[in-house]
Amino acid sequence: MATQSREFPPEIIKILKSSQRVAVLTGAGISAESGVPTFREAQTGLWSSFDPAELATPQAFHQNPKLVWEWYTWRRELISRAQPNPGHYALVEMETIFPEFTLITQNVDGLHRLAGSQATIELHGDISRTRCSFENQIISDWPETDEIPPHCPHCGELLRPDVVWFGESLPAEPLEAAFQAASSCQVFLSIGTSTLVEPAASLPFAALRNEAAIIEINPQETPLTPLASYSSHHPAGEVLPELVSKMKR
Ligand code: OAD
Numbered sequence: 523m524a525t526q527s528r529e530f531p532p533e534i535i536k537i538l539k540s541s542q543r544v545a546v547l548t549g550a551g552i553s554a555e556s557g558v559p560t561f562r563e564a565q566t567g568l569w570s571s572f573d574p575a576e577l578a579t580p581q582a583f584h585q586n587p588k589l590v591w592e593w594y595t596w597r598r599e600l601i602s603r604a605q606p607n608p609g610h611y612a613l614v615e616m617e618t619i620f621p622e623f624t625l626i627t628q629n630v631d632g633l634h635r636l637a638g639s640q641a642t643i644e645l646h647g648d649i650s651r652t653r654c655s656f657e658n659q660i661i662s663d664w665p666e667t668d669e670i671p672p673h674c675p676h677c678g679e680l681l682r683p684d685v686v687w688f689g690e691s692l693p694a695e696p697l698e699a700a701f702q703a704a705s706s707c708q709v710f711l712s713i714g715t716s717t718l719v720e721p722a723a724s725l726p727f728a729a730l731r732n733e734a735a736i737i738e739i740n741p742q743e744t745p746l747t748p749l750a751s752y753s754s755h756h757p758a759g760e761v762l763p764e765l766v767s768k769m770k771r
Contacts, residue, residue, distance in 0.1 A: 526755050528764065530737075534752045535768050537735045538709055543622040545707035546613060547700075547725050551714020551740060553631050555607040555759035558600070560714075569593060579688045583655070587680050591671035594683045598649055606637035609713070612762035614638040619769050624703035628715060628722050630685045643696045643703075645722055651684035660684060697721060704728040711737045713758050717744040 538544070550560035572593070576582060583590045614637050617623045625642045627634055630649040634642045653660050656679035664675045671680045686692055700722075704710060710729035717723045726736055726746050738746055738753040739761055747753045754761050 528754070528756050528761055530754065530761075530765055530768065531752060534735075534737060535765075537751070538737075538765075538769055541708040541735075542620065543707045544616070544620045544709045544711070545624045545700075545703040545725075545729065545734075546616070546626065546711045546713060547704075547715060547722065548613075548625070548627045548629060548634070548713045549715025549717075549722075550629060552609050552613075552627075552758050553604065553607075553629055553633050554714065555609060555757055556604040556631075556633055558604045558629075558631050558633070569596060575688055578685070580690060583680075583682060583687070587682075588670045591682075594649060594685075598683075601631045601633075601649060604631065604633060606633045607759045609758035609762045610634055610637035610639070612766045615766045616762075616769070619766070622707075624699075624707070626700045626703065626722075626725065628719070643700050645686070645692050645696055645700060647683070647685035647693070649683055649685055652681050653684040655680045655682040692721065700725055701728055704734075705732050707732070707734050709737060710734045711739065712744075712746055712750070713739045713762070715740070715744070716742070717746045 554560055577590055577593050610633050613625060613634065617639060625634060625639050627642055627644055628646050630646050632648050632650050651660055654674035654677060656677055657674065661674060661681055664672050664681065671682065673679065674681055704725040705728045707729055710726050712726045717726065730736055730749060735751040736746065736749060738750040739758045741755050741757060
């Protein structure tokens, strides 16, 4: 494949400059340059023999809550060392350029919020938050204990990470808000996602049905690539800052 220029075509810049309503969907790829392994990359160290899809499930937590809790402790520790990268910061700037800007993420690493994005829609929750597995309310602290996982200080049931597991439904309000934004935007940017996991993967197609321009940023092709107005096959941390600087000219 001929190497694609990192520059966005002038007509794409023109569409963005003439738009008021922009929606963005990000996936693990936007955090790759922060050193957070994408969801499908091989797990390292003692977790290398585990398949995330088998750990991030209610069944796994029911069968072996200690193992699942320890896996999330390991991931939280990994993510706590990560910092936002230029791609995250470019989206913070983008928020100030468009009158209506909605950032929707599948990531649970909290890096968009850490970078300064306001009102991010977190479809899959946030790994740094903990909730009661029975009452579902967020629990921010609990008495020191050797028990793994710890128990809810209110009802005594097990605590769990506040993330969406395979087979679980997404939080209704954020999902509704995400489809609302996707269905009414003029430009939809899909950044760093394999566009494989529903219902997030349907968001760009909802934008397409509303005749929005679709811009994809992903070094790999995805099911969305053939339908995108433009697909940049470069790392988000490299091309997003350039795109934003073009918007400000
Ligand atoms: P994936 O790991 O499926 O896809 C990450 C995408 O990012 C891939 O298509 C990569 O090509 C691309 N990528 C890698 N580095 C990049 C970079 N520097 N810039 C831009 N793109 C880059 O992760 P997601 O699509 O986010 O759900 O996965 C979606 C969901 O699947 C996850 O949220 C998780 C998983 O099931 C839950 O945990 C519920």
